Amino acid sequence: MSRACSARRLAALVLLVLAAPAARAVDLHALLGAFADDQLVPAYRGFAADGAALAARAQALCTGRPDAAKLAATRTAWRDAYVRWRGLDAVQFGPALDLRVGRALDAWPVRPRLVDEGLARGPATLAFKDVGAQGKGLAALEYLLWDPARGEAELLAGLAGARCAYLLGAARELAHEAAALWVRWDPQRGRFAREIAEAGHFGADPRHPYLTERAALGELVNRLVAGLEASAGRRLARPAGLGAHGDPSPERFEAARSGATRAGLLAHLDAVRAVLNGPGGDAGLVAVLRDGGHAALAARLDAAGQAAQAAVAALPEPLAAAVVERRAAIEAAFNALLALRGLLETEVATTVGVTMDFNENDGD
Numbered sequence: 001m002s003r004a005c006s007a008r009r010l011a012a013l014v015l016l017v018l019a020a021p022a023a024r025a026v027d028l029h030a031l032l033g034a035f036a037d038d039q040l041v042p043a044y045r046g047f048a049a050d051g052a053a054l055a056a057r058a059q060a061l062c063t064g065r066p067d068a069a070k071l072a073a074t075r076t077a078w079r080d081a082y083v084r085w086r087g088l089d090a091v092q093f094g095p096a097l098d099l100r101v102g103r104a105l106d107a108w109p110v111r112p113r114l115v116d117e118g119l120a121r122g123p124a125t126l127a128f129k130d131v132g133a134q135g136k137g138l139a140a141l142e143y144l145l146w147d148p149a150r151g152e153a154e155l156l157a158g159l160a161g162a163r164c165a166y167l168l169g170a171a172r173e174l175a176h177e178a179a180a181l182w183v184r185w186d187p188q189r190g191r192f193a194r195e196i197a198e199a200g201h202f203g204a205d206p207r208h209p210y211l212t213e214r215a216a217l218g219e220l221v222n223r224l225v226a227g228l229e230a231s232a233g234r235r236l237a238r239p240a241g242l243g244a245h246g247d248p249s250p251e252r253f254e255a256a257r258s259g260a261t262r263a264g265l266l267a268h269l270d271a272v273r274a275v276l277n278g279p280g281g282d283a284g285l286v287a288v289l290r291d292g293g294h295a296a297l298a299a300r301l302d303a304a305g306q307a308a309q310a311a312v313a314a315l316p317e318p319l320a321a322a323v324v325e326r327r328a329a330i331e332a333a334f335n336a337l338l339a340l341r342g343l344l345e346t347e348v349a350t351t352v353g354v355t356m357d358f359n360e361n362d363g364d
Contacts, residue, residue, distance in 0.1 A: 027288070028213040029200075034283040035091075035220065036196040037187075039274050043088050044185040050081035051178030054141075058171035062164035066156045075145050079260055081174065082138050086264035090227040090271035093219055094192045094209075095184035101177050107133035108234075108254045110143040115166065123166035128173035136170045139254075144170070146257035218354035221285075221344060224272060225356065228341035231268050235261070236334045240323050250320035262315045265333075269309040272340070276305045285348070294351055301348060304340040311336035 057074040085106060088096070096102055114135025118126050128136050144167045147155050159167065184190040195209055199216035202208040210216035234254075241248035255261045278284030289298035311333040316322045322330055345356050 027283075027291070028217055030283045031278065031285065031288055032199055032213060032216050032220075033197040034278050035275060036193045038279050039271070040088075040091070040196075041185055041187065041193050043084065043271075044182050047081065047084045047088060048175075048178045048182035050077070050084050051175035053077045054081050055168075055171045055175040058168045061159070062168045066159045066164065068152060068156065071145070071152070071156060071159075075258070078138070078141055078145055079258060079263070081178075082142070082255060082258075082260055083263050083267045085138065087267040087271035089230075090268040091220065091223045091275060092227065093223045094195070095181055095190070099177075099180060099184075101181055103133050104177055105137040105174055106139070107137060108139045109252055110134055110139035112143065115140055115143060119162045119166055123162055123169050126166070126169055128169050136173055138174070140170050141167065141174070142255060142258050148257060214353060217352060220275065221349055221352070221354050222356060224275060225341050225345045227268065228272070228337050228344070231265055232334055232337035232341065235265060236330060236337070239319070240327070240330045240334070242331060242334055248323045250323050253319045256318060256320055259317050261319050262312065262317050265312045265315070266309070269305075269312050273305045273309060276301060285352075289348070289351060292351075297347055297351060301343055304336075304343050308333075308336040308340045 054074070054077040057070070057077040061070040061074045089102065089106065092102055111132065111134040114132045118131055118135055134140070144159075144163065147158075150158070184192050187193050196216055199208075199210035200213035202211070204211060210219070237243050238245045239249050239252035239254075250256070253261050255264055274284070276284050276286050278287060281287065286298045286302045289295075289301065311329075315329055315333050316326045319330065349356050
């Protein structure tokens, strides 16, 4: 081969290399900004509005004589708040943990004894901040608003007096906690949204929790894994008696009285997939992997998220009956959640360079 021919081939090869599209940089800044500004800020704003609406509906229910229309409106407001919170709980960190709001709002199952003690003490003067977690919040409100052992007319009759006062007090406490969270997340009053969106851009100032983008990403991945563990374990395996959880305890299914168990699990998966795929599919964890040269892993993560969402959507309501009649559907959802969790905490965490150190009890 002549030197001239070799030179021409080398020149052609160089031109091909130069013309090839360069791999896009892994844009963690875009992912964190979308997560904070487009996902969490609107959700916390919405949860504060849900809390205020629930308190207002409870006030209307307890003003004058409770009736079916007022009860239905209050139940709808409860469901809105519950479903929104389930999505927020999927990636709970920051102010929710600092203020221990998760425990105050979301301790399941309810303990009727705590509610009865509050009724006996006189709910009109009861300080709900001193009530045990399982005697207030979403679980206690559901307990008061639904009772499968009683008809609607009997339930409405029972809401007179102290019972309605307790309901109203618990609803106002929830609204107060939701508003306090929104103050921390509101870009005009708090700072936590900026701490995430601008992670790694504050220099070495130790007052900021995330001195690098990777630190904020690590927190995010850990919280995703912890949330999936909670849904797979506490919300499915434990009440259904899967794995090492012994005999089924269907009464422990979260939000079983209201029939909102599946809706809550779906809200959780919607929030997880928003982190995985981002708005428009271009600012999520899947895109970060794909643009970083890990297209196969990105595709598997996307597929695992879709599979988990589809398995949860296929769950029959009520889940308490499905423990016997449709157990395979519960097992399929449980396994899909575990598969997504496993992929995140192993291959994804290793690939994006974060350390897994979540505690499954975090946020309780």
